[in-house]
Amino acid sequence: MSTELLTLLLSRIQFGFTVSFHIIFPAFTIGLAAWLVFLEGLHLATGRPVYRRLFDFWLRIFAVAFGLGVVSGIVLAFEFGTNWSELARRTGPIQGPLLAYETFTAFALEASFFGVLIFGRNRVPRWFYFIACLMVALGTTLSAFWIMVNNSWMQVPSGIHLAADGMFVPDNWRAIILSAVVWVRFPHMLLAAYVTSAFCIAATGAWYILQNRERTESRAMMRMGLGIAAVLVPVQMFFGHLNGEYVVRHQPSKMAAIEARWHDEKPASEVLFAWPDVENRRNRFAVTLPAPLGSLIDSDSLSAGEVGLESIPPENWPPVRIPFFAFRIMVGCGVVMLVLAWVGSWLALDDRLEARRWLLWATFLSFPLGFIATLTGWFTAEVGRQPWVVYGLLRTAQAATPFLAPRDVALTLLLFGGIYILIFSAGILYIYRLLRQGPLPTPIHPERTNPKRPLAVGGSDSQAGIGLDSSLS
Amino acid sequence: MNTFFPYFWAAVLGLSLLLYVLLDGFDLGVGILFGFARDEAARRHMLSAISPVWDGNETWLVIGGTVLWAAFPTAYALILSAFYLPICLMLCALILRGVAFEFRQRAGVHTRFVWDIGFTGGSFIATFVQGVVVGALVRGISVGADGRFPGGGALDWASPFAFLCGAGLCLGNALLGAGWLVLKSEDPLRERSYRIIPWLLAGVLIFLILAFLAALRMDLSVMHRWIERPWLEVFPLIGVLAVITIVFGVRRRRDSWPFAGAAAIFLAAFATLAASFLPYMVPFSLTILEAAAPMSSLSFIFWGAGIVVLPLTLMYTIIVYTVFKGKVGPSAEYP
Numbered sequence: 001m002s003t004e005l006l007t008l009l010l011s012r013i014q015f016g017f018t019v020s021f022h023i024i025f026p027a028f029t030i031g032l033a034a035w036l037v038f039l040e041g042l043h044l045a046t047g048r049p050v051y052r053r054l055f056d057f058w059l060r061i062f063a064v065a066f067g068l069g070v071v072s073g074i075v076l077a078f079e080f081g082t083n084w085s086e087l088a089r090r091t092g093p094i095q096g097p098l099l100a101y102e103t104f105t106a107f108a109l110e111a112s113f114f115g116v117l118i119f120g121r122n123r124v125p126r127w128f129y130f131i132a133c134l135m136v137a138l139g140t141t142l143s144a145f146w147i148m149v150n151n152s153w154m155q156v157p158s159g160i161h162l163a164a165d166g167m168f169v170p171d172n173w174r175a176i177i178l179s180a181v182v183w184v185r186f187p188h189m190l191l192a193a194y195v196t197s198a199f200c201i202a203a204t205g206a207w208y209i210l211q212n213r214e215r216t217e218s219r220a221m222m223r224m225g226l227g228i229a230a231v232l233v234p235v236q237m238f239f240g241h242l243n244g245e246y247v248v249r250h251q252p253s254k255m256a257a258i259e260a261r262w263h264d265e266k267p268a269s270e271v272l273f274a275w276p277d278v279e280n281r282r283n284r285f286a287v288t289l290p291a292p293l294g295s296l297i298d299s300d301s302l303s304a305g306e307v308g309l310e311s312i313p314p315e316n317w318p319p320v321r322i323p324f325f326a327f328r329i330m331v332g333c334g335v336v337m338l339v340l341a342w343v344g345s346w347l348a349l350d351d352r353l354e355a356r357r358w359l360l361w362a363t364f365l366s367f368p369l370g371f372i373a374t375l376t377g378w379f380t381a382e383v384g385r386q387p388w389v390v391y392g393l394l395r396t397a398q399a400a401t402p403f404l405a406p407r408d409v410a411l412t413l414l415l416f417g418g419i420y421i422l423i424f425s426a427g428i429l430y431i432y433r434l435l436r437q438g439p440l441p442t443p444i445h446p447e448r449t450n451p452k453r454p455l456a457v458g459g460s461d462s463q464a465g466i467g468l469d470s471s472l473s
Numbered sequence: 474m475n476t477f478f479p480y481f482w483a484a485v486l487g488l489s490l491l492l493y494v495l496l497d498g499f500d501l502g503v504g505i506l507f508g509f510a511r512d513e514a515a516r517r518h519m520l521s522a523i524s525p526v527w528d529g530n531e532t533w534l535v536i537g538g539t540v541l542w543a544a545f546p547t548a549y550a551l552i553l554s555a556f557y558l559p560i561c562l563m564l565c566a567l568i569l570r571g572v573a574f575e576f577r578q579r580a581g582v583h584t585r586f587v588w589d590i591g592f593t594g595g596s597f598i599a600t601f602v603q604g605v606v607v608g609a610l611v612r613g614i615s616v617g618a619d620g621r622f623p624g625g626g627a628l629d630w631a632s633p634f635a636f637l638c639g640a641g642l643c644l645g646n647a648l649l650g651a652g653w654l655v656l657k658s659e660d661p662l663r664e665r666s667y668r669i670i671p672w673l674l675a676g677v678l679i680f681l682i683l684a685f686l687a688a689l690r691m692d693l694s695v696m697h698r699w700i701e702r703p704w705l706e707v708f709p710l711i712g713v714l715a716v717i718t719i720v721f722g723v724r725r726r727r728d729s730w731p732f733a734g735a736a737a738i739f740l741a742a743f744a745t746l747a748a749s750f751l752p753y754m755v756p757f758s759l760t761i762l763e764a765a766a767p768m769s770s771l772s773f774i775f776w777g778a779g780i781v782v783l784p785l786t787l788m789y790t791i792i793v794y795t796v797f798k799g800k801v802g803p804s805a806e807y808p
Contacts, residue, residue: 063575064575064579067575072568074567078538078553082556082557083557088546089550092542092766093770094770096543097770097773097774097778100774102539103532104786105778107535107536109786111531111532113793114528116796118525119524169767170769170773408557411558415562419565423568427576430579
């Protein structure tokens with residue numbers, strides 16, 4: 001292997017590793033932030049202490065996951081320049097502004113109000129605290145929006161022309177931001193995050209019921225989690241289907257790989273399962289549904305022709321097996337989540353939920369499904385786009401920093417790998433401990449006065465309420 | 474070519490980096506001093522002085538990075554790839570210190586030291602690397618005719634001068650951090666911070682003199698600016714006034730003076746560098762206009778991020794600092 005290829009491979013491993021690590025946490029915190037707004041809103045409206053206890057409980061978990069999301073996200077903002085300097089230079093005029101909007105509208109917003117969320121409960125009026133919750137949730141959502149705009153542009157580049165020096169010059173920002181691709185992919189990501197969090201919440205509830213503890217909170221969590229999922233999973237599947245339509249239209253090589261379709265077919269059959277044999281361009285052990293089911297699934301048509309890999313030059317093929325299997329794992333997780341959410345919510349209607357131990361166990365063990373589906377969905381989208389980094393216009397191999405030595409990338413890969421393994425293990429352990437600890441009893445004076453609070457200036461507690469507390473309330 | 478947008482974004486970049494240097498500067502500095510804390514009570518007290526705001530502070534680095542990418546993509550690609558190893562090292566250091574805030578609360582008594590080492594070590598390495606990068610930029614990095622880094626060694630940036638700047642920034646951030654602790658904390662931490670400030674101030678002054686002599690000796694391009702632009706000498710004057718402020722603040726135990734003075738030293742140093750770099754984006758090889766993104770990119774970020782979101786961001790940064798203003802006591806406030 002030449003040094004360029006080795007550097008490219010190592011840079012790809014490093015980027016894939018750091019970006020996959022990162023997405024796990026936003027997938028969790030985008031949903032949790034919305035869940036916290038929901039709980040705080042319910043508490044403000046009803047005054048029931050159970051919502052406050054649940055809020056405080058999930059806030060502690062949110063804090064650990066949010067911290068991991070922030071530190072792993074900062075890495076990505078710089079990795080484009082360090083390892084992909086040609087991409088950064090040439091597509092900078094498009095990707096730079098999109099990510100600048102992300103940091104301005106989202107990153108700064110969530111980072112600033114996160115401090116208020118964790119430390120400010122006793123320093124600000126209740127309405128301001130609620131606004132801080134809203135701002136954190138808004139920040140995480142806007143962050144997902146800009147990232148999806150940016151990634152969608154890399155999938156289906158539009159609104160640009162190529163300058164003589166190889167720079168991508170934006171002509172039409174409306175086409176870049178409001179493209180149809182964004183509006184199916186952004187909801188798909190947002191729903192993925194909501195469903196992932198809903199299953200984590202339901203699983204926690206099921207775990208407590210199995211242990212016969214936290215009677216009120218556990219039931220509330222399992223019902224709410226499964227109920228939210230029962231509504232959102234079908235919507236998510238619908239958006240997943242809409243995602244398929246853009247792939248068919250704009251990325252034939254990705255679609256052919258996802259379907260392991262080697263030859264053009266009209267109408268097309270549908271491979272349910274197989275071992276794609278790339279060397280011999282055929283599928284082994286294939287379980288195939290007859291035509292026109294492939295056309296129906298991919299193009300909503302009984303007669304549409306579907307492109308096979310053989311009509312695409314092999315140098316433009318993605319690695320077939322990764323998108324093929326990743327896609328099937330994602331769909332499989334989705335189906336299991338749909339069944340669980342519907343059956344669970346149905347049984348919850350007339351209070352039969354707690355008696356079904358098998359359902360409790362299944363719900364408890366379902367917590368990784370959302371994460372797996374999100375990750376495999378991203379693998380399908382990103383590996384399926386290869387060998388292009390900007391589909392059809394810029395190859396991944398041309399995007400890398402030209403002069404990096406394999407030794408340097410190997411060194412940083414080891415460094416990132418070691419640190420990520422350390423913080424991931426610790427983070428999971430601490431989240432597990434917080435879950436095991438469960439919701440704490442409600443503080444005796446829930447608002448304003450906190451016995452632990454230091455008396456900062458003067459002596460009385462009212463004087464200690466400095467800042468907005470005194471000026472706004 | 475319209476020159477307003479490139480200069481506007483160069484100014485925003487300067488502002489973001491200045492805010493980063495001042496704001497994350499003090500919490501990185503507290504991180505460095507954290508390693509010298511006497512006991513767990515002191516460590517908690519130090520952390521509670523920065524916990525609510527550090528995350529927002531660090532955001533200015535990311536804002537600076539993405540503004541650089543958006544407005545000056547050639548410079549972003551050039552600088553980040555030329556400093557591959559230092560930047561990756563800085564990112565790892567920032568990860569370790571960032572997770573420590575949350576993790577040391579959650580860790581048991583026996584494993585807490587892991588995150589404490591990560592916090593101090595991360596703060597120290599991140600600061601040192603930032604100083605090294607600034608020092609290497611002052612010396613100048615080679616740029617090819619096409620505006621790209623021609624490559625060379627992964628250690629092109631390494632030089633005694635760059636390492637000197639790394640050490641200098643560590644002292645500077647520690648000074649800023651000690652000033653912040655005086656401002657935010659109560660005795661005994663406040664008193665201990667007062668006692669360390671004269672030593673740190675002396676260290677910073679020695680560094681500044683050494684850096685000045687080294688720059689003279691190496692005949693750096695930066696020094697020619699001082700002859701061309703005599704008004705630059707107003708900044709060292711501000712620095713002298715700042716030093717006097719710190720000295721009197723420490724003597725008379727005026728809690729807000731040391732931080733204000735340290736911040737003014739940083740401001741003067743930053744303004745000196747910025748003014749001597751102009752009109753270059755990458756010193757002495759790539760100008761602001763050469764590095765600027767196409768007009769369609771610059772105007773797109775100007776009308777939204779530039780004149781709407783940036784003022785809003787500054788506004789809520791001030792709101793959050795207002796929420797957490799005043800002294801914090803020795804016991805950490807934590808849910």
